Amino acid sequence: MIDDDKLTELLDRAQTEENSYNWAEAARLYEEAGNSFLNKK
Numbered sequence: 001m002i003d004d005d006k007l008t009e010l011l012d013r014a015q016t017e018e019n020s021y022n023w024a025e026a027a028r029l030y031e032e033a034g035n036s037f038l039n040k041k
Helices: 004-019 023-039
Strands: none
Touching: 004 023
């Protein structure tokens, strides 16, 4: 499980990658953040 700070960090990193046109890395980070969010209990 991932805490809220790590989730925010993942989303920030994903947006940075997206702004740098690094779509594959941005997609991977968004997917990781989404999976972590869905697996939170």
